[in-house]
Amino acid sequence: MASPLKVAVAGLGTVGSGTIKLLQQNADRLTERLGRAILITAVCDKDHSPRDYPVDGYRWYDDAIRMVAETDADVIVELIGGAEGPARAVCERALAAGRHVVTANKALIAHHGMALAATAEANGVTLAYEAAVAGGIPIIKTLREGLIGNERRQVFGILNGTCNYILTGMRETGREFEAVLAEAQALGYAEADPSFDVDGIDTAHKLAILATVAFGCTLDFKAVHVEGIRHVSPVDIAYADELGYRIKLLGIAALTDRGVERRVHPCMVPAGAQIAHVEGVFNALVVDGDFVDTVVQVGRGAGERPTASAVVADIADIARGTRQPTFGVSVRHLRPLPAAPMASHRGAYYVRLMVVDRPGVFADIASILRDNDVSMEAVLQRGRAPGEAVPVVMTIHETEEAAMVKSLQQIQALSWVVEPPRMIRIELI
Template sequence: MDKPLKIAIAGLGTVGAGVIKVLNDNKDLMSARCGRSVEVTAVSARDRNRDRGVSLDSFTWYDNPVDMASDDNVDVVVELIGGSDGIAKALCEKAIENGKHVVTANKALIAHHGTALAKAAEAKGVNVMYEAAVAGGIPIIKALREGLAGNGFSRVYGILNGTCNYMLTNMRETGRDFDVILSEAQDLGYAEADPTFDVDGIDAAHKLAILTSVAFGCEVDFDGVQTEGIRHVSPIDIEFAEELGYRIKLLGITSRQNGTVEQRVHPCMVSKETPISQVEDVFNAVVCEGNFVDKVVLQGRGAGEGPTASAVVGDLVDIARSLSVPTFSVAADKLEKLSSASLARHKGSYYVRLMVVDKPGVFADIAGVLKEHNVSMETIVQRNRAPGETVPLVLTLHETSEDSMLKALDGIGALDSVVETPRMIRIEDF
């Protein structure tokens, strides 16, 4: 049996402790599968005395995690600190500089600095592995980069944030408002005290930027992800979606089009007949569309100690087996720099909810604005008549450009009979 693979872990939160548990509990299995043992030799965290449910007695402790990158008794640095810059970035850069492999669950770091880290690592002949950064326990990076490597991809999309999926599921099932469900998600530990990264789509955008690079062999471009969260989705929209045969999901969608790449994160209405509409609660799912494999759907838990630790250990197994693959599917110096497709030119169908004063001429005024911008109505739904009162009016629109749709909404929002900002959700045909 070859010499042990020696691991240093920076960050001993839920995932870090989980990695140690997996390596301890599956020690014999790991040795059998890798042909050598995988051993933790060093650790670092903010609080040395906190009880993490695992013994740290046999490990070298570092107060400064960056110092682990210079430890001769370390082959792989596992970065579980988080954050796109600061100590996490410094640790990874130092590890690569010293010829050590890096495994990370840090989607923000990879989304912002993945291209630079990949170039540095490949120049040094070491790996940067990040399976745990996207979709938790779902092996989507390995699937795109290896299992489906014989395919050219046209589109990859999915539910990439379990917090938002939990919230949308429970809003639909209970009819309760966004704020109530958010508070519940925070109490359950699904959402942070500051939920911005989750509910505003930033977490999903980090993951989508990574998937885009792996799928299309291009530089990671987080700034090119057009991002919208779920704060404006209300129970009434969810009810209307059900009535119209749809479910509302926060999706990340990336596609390659004529030398550009379109990356977008936003709430979508998807048919209840599609597999992704059935993915509920905290689960994630990713759909890959390849030119030979057609559609592949991967589903599983997107976060949590076990699933995320499992993904980290999966990367460690690859390194222990001496498996070396390009960080983003193709050699880092061959990554394309693709321009971002403008969402204004996106074409699709739309759901629009208006709150209008129920009076004669409302339909005619709205239809006039739509006609002015070459937008065609497919359906109109008004549940109840209440002359002189405010009522919801729902439209679905035939395929049109985003630019035309937004101009039409501006015009409709300016009508005297429309008393609230129009709410728009894109309808996706999968």
Template sequence: MIALRAGRPVEITGVCARDRSRDRGLDLAAVRWFDDPVDLAQSPDIDVFVELMGGEGGAAEASVRAALNAGKPVVTANKALLARHGVDLAEIAEDKGVALAFEAAVAGGIPVIKTMRESFAGNRISRVYGILNGTCNYILTRMERENLAFETCLAEAQRLGYAEADPTFDVDGFDTAHKLSILTALAFGTKLDADRVYVEGIREITIADIEAADELGYRIKLLGVARRTETGIEQRVHPAMVPKSSAVARTDGVLNAVAIDGSLVGEVVLVGPGAGGNATASSVAADIIDIARGLHLPTFGVPAAGLEPYVQSEMHAHEGGYYVRLTVVDRPGAFAAIAARMAEKGISLESIVQRRRKPRAEPPASAVPDDPQPVILITYATTEDQIRSALAAIETDGHIAAPPRLIRIEEL
């Protein structure tokens, strides 16, 4: 099938991995084994080098550079490598006249790279956003469906192999940030700058937030959003409340979803498996077939020399609605003082909900009249700077018993 579609046979002639003895489900006896991936990358017996090791440096970077410098096309699934060294590697590939293909690096089996680089070539893209990490989406889905705490869902994700033993890269948003930086370069023709993506993870999301979102007509998802603004390109990764009617809200479990806003076609949404062996293999095989067909495109849709410097739109200028959960001390004047602080900063409130704690059968002897109560505020569109300033003032006034919780509302 591959030979028919590629127009020529494709053979595995060399392989390198940490463990020779592992059962991989196929006979590699006739395939030459390399102990050093750089040696494999430079071997005269190969036409294409496929890198699936991961990591932004080390053996992955060294072997990809070696292959490109030897004039060999490269297929990679390594988003960290591309986020850190993508422009440099693209320049080498273009200088040598070979392809650097990376469909599997973003959203697994979803063909978002091909869609943006080829199918959207006639469009001016204004925004790209979506769910780019299956681990976080699985955790948030389980929390909502089964009323489970974050820690419980994370432990289950680790048991099932959806999350690493150290889940920091996933749950704190850095994996999504790497993928978003790649999509940003493709969407807006700018150089990659993963270090300047605003990043928040999902550790602080609680059942109370998820229940409130449901009552308000939203679901909570970890989004990566890149959009063109008057002051530059906005790149941000954070939990967001999204309308239940939106496609991303209906994307559950380990699935990913990517939405692209084009000047001619409007919004296109791609949904599918964002990780896993088969999803990755699907995209890697497609890239290999494209190379065998002779397809050779600029790595990021335009020549590397034509990528513009990345101009960042500062996060404090972001504008939108906000969900704010406060633990307010129940005493006279507290709520009026909070509302006054919001008004001072020019923030209009769309709704206010006081969520009384469930009463105990017998109040404890230590109970006091100012027992803190949860209060939820929904704002109309305001800026990040205004809402942060208002919350800082509210904390200083001493009317809340815990740090405020803020989640952005994304009206998709």
């Protein structure tokens, strides 16, 4: 049997603890499957409080950078988090020293993945990050290995369980965003500061990575159009149901004749679509390939056990001696494809207005839309309340984003519009 693969783990939070538990509990199974043992030799965390798993046999460090310098581990597992600071320094130094690195850090990869991958290639080691995108769903392996023979034109999905839980709760109970968010925080599904999740940043980090792996293009987080879910209301969710849609926060990457689209925003998806029925904290990924057609993966996108499963899968590849280019091709072969401007995106739209109910309202709306070459598909208004504010809902035929945005700016300027228009893109997936 080959000599053990020595591993050092930096960060004993939720994912780090889960990783150690998995390696301990399934040690015999892993050894049998890999033909060699995985041996944890060192751990790093400033919190020395007792754990619910044994750590006595490991050398303990308070400083992760010192651990990299002193340990003889073959693999450094970075589970500290954050795009800068110790997490970045640990990965840079480990790769430069010829150590393999496994991480669950989507922000680090989204912002610095190109440079880290170049260092890994220069030193003949692996930078692995399956756990950084969609937790326990093996989407990186699927794109990089399972679908290697396919031309990928689109990859999209639900990439944040917190947002999916909130939108599911709002639809099922009719409660407002803030109430369901508070519930998600109480259950541990949302952080005390939920901004990265509900404002779409977490999804954008993951989408930037997916676009690079799927299309072989340079990694460009700044090219991602990002919107969150704070503005989605129970009124919009109810209208979506009436129109035959469900609202999901999607990350969508697509190759178009204008370049690479990378966009994160709430979408209305047909109620019959598979992804419409992915509820709660679950994630889902959909990949379109020219030979395989459509592949759908659903699973838990976060949490101790699913994310640890992905971390250990990367460690297992290293133990087997399996090496893949970080993004599917060498960094020097990633293509600098142009970013498709969001203003040139074409699609259908849902729009909700709050307007004072008086004669001439629809004539004014129709005039603005006509002048911007925007065509209404349908209009919904329930009841009459002369002189009072009432909701007016429109669906818009496929049109250019720039024309839609300009139309809404002009409509908002009208005196009888009492609050900013709400726009949600309709994705006929």
